[in-house]
Every structure is written in structure tokens, then in C-alpha cells.
Amino acid sequence: MRILLTNDDGIHAPGLFALYEAFSQDYEVSVVAPETEMSAVGHAITLSQPLRVRSVTKGGRFYGYAVSGTPADCVKIAVKELLDHPPDMVLSGINLGRNVGMDILYSGTVSAATEAAFLGFKAAAISLDTRKTEDFTLAAQFSRAVVRFVMENGLRDGTALNVNIPALPPEQIQGVCFARQGLSRFEERFERRNDPRGNVYYWLMGETTIENGTPDTDFVALKSGMITITPIHYDLTCREELERIQKLRPPAIEV
């Protein structure tokens, strides 16, 4: 079985290597990942610049391809140019930091998985709810269970799994649940500074997440110690609002 690995933290990230180690023994693994860190790029693709591709070795052996683009670029160029055979599954991660609630729209990790789903591949994004530890053991093991789950049960066309894992010792994990995407989001502000020449600039600061959701949503379940799995797709249509406004008279064209 063929697995394509990518991420948004860049090809040298330990979370990606943890997946490589977990799968390369009994899967045919390819790595195609951004050359540099690409967090918060969302579903960006690169149209105004050409993409460069560079082979990366690890311990003297070929490890994968570094691409001068975004996670979505990596998936596209992997399956359309770089790989000899299409992958059976695409995994993106392991991300340092959760990807839940509204914030998944900013996530490069998640966008790589949804891009793979667009292109017709089974895919999952794997995120670990921490910015500190680099112990990916449990998350890497669980990723293997996710791949087996998808191979056994299939996955709806165009859908990817968004998996979030608490950074807890195995015995403290409360279980695994299927959750829907919730409303939680980072509360942000800008910090205004002056540069040495007196010019103003701003840093976007991510503050604490606003917890907003019911126990069946990703962030609330994750915070209670559960591993969460959310099937996500390309469709942003708000069906409730569509149903409501379809009963109204649409805006008129004035000529």
C-alpha cells in the first residue's frame, strides 16, 4: 500500500518524520512537503511563482521532495508530477497544535488533506494538541489505526478525516469519538509597534481559544481528553440559510 505524507511545518519537521517512521516499515511511503514552515497558509496555492522541487536525504538515504510552495501545492505536484504511482492514502501531519473549530480554514495541515480529497484520494490530517512536546509516539500509532479504519470502511468521495489528538499519556486518553466541527476560534488582536525608523507595523497575536460548542464538537471533545475524528469536505454551503433565503424574493437587477 502506498502512502503520501505531507505537512505544513516543513519537510524537516519531527512530526512528519514520526509518520515516516510509523509507516515506512510496512507501507510504500513517499514524502512531499514544503521546503519551509507554511503554517496558517490555509488553502493557498502558488500561481504567481514557479515551484521548485528539491530531493532531501536523511541519514544518507533519499527521504522525500521539498517543494517551494504550500501544502496544497505539495499534494498537487506530488500526484500530478512527482510520484510514479497514485497513493492509496494521503496523510498530513503530525501537526504541532490542534486544528479544530473555525480555525481549520487557516490550516495548511488540513488543506493538504482536503486538497487530496478534491483530487480523489483518501486523506487524513493529523494534529497533536500541543505546541511544546515532540513526543509523537501515540499520535503516530493512532495514525496507523486511522489508515486501517479508512481501508476497512472506505471514505466518502471528496471527504477527508480531520484527526485531533490530546497531548496526554495513553492512559489518560478518554477514548475516540467522531465529532463535528465546532465554533471555537482564536481570539486575536494586533500588537502595534514602531520600527527603528519610526514606522508603524502590526503583529497578529493569537490569544486563547474561545470555547464555543457542545460536547459533540471537536474542540470540546478534545479538551475532555478524547481523540476526535471529523469528516470534512469542500462544501461551504450553509444549508439552513439556503433553505431560509430560498423562500425570499432575491435581489433584483436594476437596468
Next chain:
Amino acid sequence: MRILLTNDDGIHAPGLFALYEAFSQDYEVSVVAPETEMSAVGHAITLSQPLRVRSVTKGGRFYGYAVSGTPADCVKIAVKELLDHPPDMVLSGINLGRNVGMDILYSGTVSAATEAAFLGFKAAAISLDTRKTEDFTLAAQFSRAVVRFVMENGLRDGTALNVNIPALPPEQIQGVCFARQGLSRFEERFERRNDPRGNVYYWLMGETTIENGTPDTDFVALKSGMITITPIHYDLTCREELERIQKLRPPAIEV
């Protein structure tokens, strides 16, 4: 009434100016837009660089703020730092080129509207289905009708309207419809080239759109000459797949 205008083609784009002209007579209009073209950036935000903000004048008068970031950055910094009063509505556009189907996930135009919706504002993205003409008359007029529609009928919290307008003379427009987001997408490929030093690089090429959908979907309706309005939100959950997998045994944690 206060309207915030932004886009992804950059502050000097004529489509943005068309909205400015359409609204500035009887609305209080603010313009906060990217300094340069930011197409296909999706819902990217800028974390690794500070943002610069520059005042832009047009015809000797203050026109708006140019931000060294993405459309989503522009909306955030506008409402959190630059504007004295919150807008009653945020409009993104008028984009040169439609934003329909799966491709809206790549769209900077659409991401500005969804970002505004995240932040609690009423919002719409306006796109004209052409890359050639710069006649925004009908699209700008219709944008006024969209704003009136939203003011009269409200808009569900967290939801924005994605509006696509055919590039046709008014008498050839077939009507206005509420449509769901369809499956259409650009068929892409990479063009491999060699630079003057013999190194390989790749350009991502967008080919023709794969038409894929029923008449109630955005691209199919747009192609039939209809103006389409799609309510979109942050939630990527695939409900059908969630319902299906909730009946299955979840992947197990191996310790």
C-alpha cells in the same frame, strides 16, 4: 450605514473602485485591501511577518488603507485596528473571475467574506465571470441590491453570501437564483521548464473547469446566464459521512 470594502486583486483594482463608486455616494465607505494582488491565497493569514499599513489617495483624496497581507488579514486589521466604527456590512470584490464550486476554497475574495462572517459581520463576496472585461456597471449595481437584501432580510450568524455574476449585457441575464456550491473545479496540470542554468521548475496551469453539478449548483446556474447567490459558512463537516461513520467502531488506541 457603514460598508467596508476589500478584495484580493489589490487596492488599485478597478473592480474594488467600482464598488467604491457604487456605494460612496450614500454609504459611509472604508477601503482596506491588500497592497498587491493576492489571488489564490485562500484563507491564509500572516503570522510570520508583521503587517504594514499605508494610506492610499486617489485623485488627491484619501481612498483607503493598503495592507501588506492577505484579504483575511485586511478584514481582521480593519475591524480590530483601523476603523473607528464597526461596519454594517463587508463586501469583497468585485473579483475578475468567478468563484464557484470547489475552487472557492482557494479564493482570497471569498475568504475575506468568510473572515468577516467569522468575526460577526454581515458579508458578501462579489465575482464577475470574466477575466477580460472591466465593465463592472451591472455587478456594482447588483451589489447594492445584495446589500439591501441583507439589510432587509438579515443573514444567519457566521454566514456570508457568495455572489457570482455572468459577464453578459443586462438583457441577457436570465435571472437571480439561490444556489448551492457545486463540484466544479479547475482541471490543473504542471508545466515543467528548465531555467537558464538547467534547473527544473514547474508552473501550475489552470485548465478549463470540469463542469460537474446539477442546475441548482453555482457553476451550472451561472453558465446558464443566472446570477447566483450561495450562503456559505465556516463549517466543513460532511454530515452524511459523519452520520455513516458514527455507526462504525472507531479506530482503536494501541498502547
